[in-house]
Amino acid sequence: MFEQLGLIGCGLMGGSFALALKRAKLVKRVVGYSKSPSTTERARQLGVIDVAAPSALLAVSGADIVLLAVPVAASEATFKAIRHGISTDTLVMDVGSTKGDVIEAARNGLQKQFANFVPAHPIAGKEVSGIEHAEASLFTGRQVVLTPVKTTLRSNVQRASQAWSGIGANVVTMTHEAHDAAFAAVSHLPHLLAFAYLNALTDQPQGDRFLSLAGPGFRDFSRIAASDPVMWRDVLLANREQVLQQSQAFRKALEDLETLMTAGDLQGLEQSIAAASKARAAWKPNSSADALAQQDS
Amino acid sequence: MFEQLGLIGCGLMGGSFALALKRAKLVKRVVGYSKSPSTTERARQLGVIDVAAPSALLAVSGADIVLLAVPVAASEATFKAIRHGISTDTLVMDVGSTKGDVIEAARNGLQKQFANFVPAHPIAGKEVSGIEHAEASLFTGRQVVLTPVKTTLRSNVQRASQAWSGIGANVVTMTHEAHDAAFAAVSHLPHLLAFAYLNALTDQPQGDRFLSLAGPGFRDFSRIAASDPVMWRDVLLANREQVLQQSQAFRKALEDLETLMTAGDLQGLEQSIAAASKARAAWKPNSSADALAQQDS
Incomplete structure (x- = not known):
């Protein structure tokens, strides 16, 4: 070819x-x-x-x-x-x-x-x-x-x-606009969150002690935090507006969960976690009909 | 026995x-x-x-x-x-x-x-x-x-x-106090963040479309979001104070990264990501000398 x-x-x-x-x-x-x-x-x-x-x-x-x-x-x-x-x-x-x-x-x-x-x-x-x-x-x-x-x-x-x-x-x-918006959401933001999470953890006096107790959940959640700093610096800056917009939406969702926790709202908290859990359980890589419909043929 | x-x-x-x-x-x-x-x-x-x-x-x-x-x-x-x-x-x-x-x-x-x-x-x-x-x-x-x-x-x-x-x-x-503080940091907070992330994603009109494009980074980062809602409702409420404290530290670290992005601070952003990347790359499950020192014999 x-x-x-x-x-x-x-x-x-x-x-x-x-x-x-x-x-x-x-x-x-x-x-x-x-x-x-x-x-x-x-x-x-x-x-x-x-x-x-x-x-x-x-x-x-x-x-x-x-x-x-x-x-x-x-x-x-x-x-x-x-x-x-x-x-x-x-x-x-x-x-x-x-x-x-x-x-x-x-x-x-x-x-x-x-x-x-x-x-x-x-x-x-x-x-x-x-x-x-x-x-x-x-x-x-x-x-x-x-x-x-x-x-x-x-x-x-x-x-x-x-x-x-x-x-x-x-x-x-x-379009490149649709691409950059989508990847801000499903790739760039997760990297940003993982970097922030590791920094928050290691900035604590007990950080190393805490890390020594981490298990498989931590392992997978934080895996992308080990990514290349120069590459990700460039990605986060190149797609800055979209990533910051996604980060804002994330902060709002985190605040909502924190509010439910503070209020001790059992039903509300369970519902919110259930929505996330259901969405994640339903996800399959490369399987969306929506994506297939847009597949180049 | x-x-x-x-x-x-x-x-x-x-x-x-x-x-x-x-x-x-x-x-x-x-x-x-x-x-x-x-x-x-x-x-x-x-x-x-x-x-x-x-x-x-x-x-x-x-x-x-x-x-x-x-x-x-x-x-x-x-x-x-x-x-x-x-x-x-x-x-x-x-x-x-x-x-x-x-x-x-x-x-x-x-x-x-x-x-x-x-x-x-x-x-x-x-x-x-x-x-x-x-x-x-x-x-x-x-x-x-x-x-x-x-x-x-x-x-x-x-x-x-x-x-x-x-x-x-x-x-x-x-002690149970040390346990609950440590697991708020290395387990409960990651779950809370993963739940918030999925909710923020699916609350967007384009959420499903975005999800269809997600790859291996998303897969691992979000895996724990599929966890059992009732169990995690109870964990987050039972360890509420510690989890909210960890969440606050996380927010601060996220804000720091966002500030570097907004300022276009290449060096600062690279340094901050490098710190996270280095800490994560150095992590090994069950390997800390600190934890071993406390091992029950």
């Missing part, structure tokens, strides 16, 4: 995408570049990429598919660096957790080639990063959200959709 | 304790009672209990070890119901998530037999409940907190410790 993947950023996400395309026999050759030459070399040794390129521009030269898997804050500079290597037929994608800001970066960085860019957000990841943890199955059964704009080449949206579907992901298409 | 276990409440926790004691050959016979006769009968059919008793009092008659595994709110009535079946040598324990209120219930309910009661909180569980999910290994490698008071028989504390150690749990002893 593709001749050559130009991979910018040989980390967990980029490396997994390369491995997945290779396993599905959807690409013949992967040329990779990372800011750190030792990372690029390691990716080559691990067989994630076939050729190590000395620059981002050289990595994309001759590629018919390009994936940017760099920190979101580095997007604009990277788009600028590769602009002259992008031909009319090249499909360019990213893997960023926020889309409004990356689209702005692509518009500024790619300029005339902006129509080639299909913004993509695969809903997958690990708390560990780095090429060593890349795996071909990272995106299998996961959702990938594409957020093309009006000027995005329709043919590229289709090719993007086929590439992700081809490696086993479920493709959903929506 | 024990002749007969009197089990009051044949659910996930009680059933798992009975199975574990049997597997470790620490008990010869289990007599069980549940409020619902069909549950008691089911426990007998599954081999979790050997004899189904028609009342709580009859379940404990002749037992040298008694486990109350009933909703915390039902503790006092249950203690009252079994009081006359408790002999001087009987070890009585519970499995409640809060300890101050259960101790009060035992004091009122058991009266002269109060010294026989060793308050216990095994840090284990599942989001599913019921005897069908009971398993002998539920407590293996988990912590169990014992919170005896001054008048508690030392011999019973030792027997309690041996019973839990014998089924593979790590026993920690502390």
Whole structure:
């Protein structure tokens, strides 16, 4: 399907995408570049990429598919660096957790080639990063959200959709505004809450003692607090308005529960917890008819 | 080690304790009672209990070890119901998530037999409940907190410790005040936050749409929101002061992060997230030297 993947950023996400395309026999050759030459070399040794390129521009030269898997804050500079290597037929994608800001970066960085860019957000990841943890199955059964704009080449949206579907992901298409609102709610806010929770805990004199008693509930609830600080700093700032709006709605719900507790309102408290419990028990990953209805076909 | 276990409440926790004691050959016979006769009968059919008793009092008659595994709110009535079946040598324990209120219930309910009661909180569980999910290994490698008071028989504390150690749990002893403060921080508050988060999400017109896009981060963070509403209503009310205090500390930490976001303070935000991330990455279940130092031996 593709001749050559130009991979910018040989980390967990980029490396997994390369491995997945290779396993599905959807690409013949992967040329990779990372800011750190030792990372690029390691990716080559691990067989994630076939050729190590000395620059981002050289990595994309001759590629018919390009994936940017760099920190979101580095997007604009990277788009600028590769602009002259992008031909009319090249499909360019990213893997960023926020889309409004990356689209702005692509518009500024790619300029005339902006129509080639299909913004993509695969809903997958690990708390560990780095090429060593890349795996071909990272995106299998996961959702990938594409957020093309009006000027995005329709043919590229289709090719993007086929590439992700081809490696086993479920493709959903929506506007970047809808994406950023949704992920503020289901991803960015939970991270913010988990960071705040850990900080509140460790700021207490007895914090370490408390932590030593934590069990499986704590383990799962707080897992995302271990996420990468630089990446999440950028995500929270890039999607600031939406995240703060979600945080406000959360505070209100927390206040409601606290009020019920303070009042000793057994029935009210049980009802409120039951609503949350029912909603969570009914949730299944990737199963909503609503999402399926919007699936790119 | 024990002749007969009197089990009051044949659910996930009680059933798992009975199975574990049997597997470790620490008990010869289990007599069980549940409020619902069909549950008691089911426990007998599954081999979790050997004899189904028609009342709580009859379940404990002749037992040298008694486990109350009933909703915390039902503790006092249950203690009252079994009081006359408790002999001087009987070890009585519970499995409640809060300890101050259960101790009060035992004091009122058991009266002269109060010294026989060793308050216990095994840090284990599942989001599913019921005897069908009971398993002998539920407590293996988990912590169990014992919170005896001054008048508690030392011999019973030792027997309690041996019973839990014998089924593979790590026993920690502390005051009930220390227990309730710690679990407000590492268990009760996370549940409250998860409930509030789900409610805030589903109260939004787009909530269902958002939920359909949620991934693995959401899954783990919100897992405890699916917990039992009646049980958690009781836990949150029983430990109200401590939980509200923890919630206040959490709000402050959330405000601090929001302030950094609003100010666009890259360095401050990264530092704050890094502190949380580092603390969470360093956490290991049951590994703290501090907790080990307090381990009952």
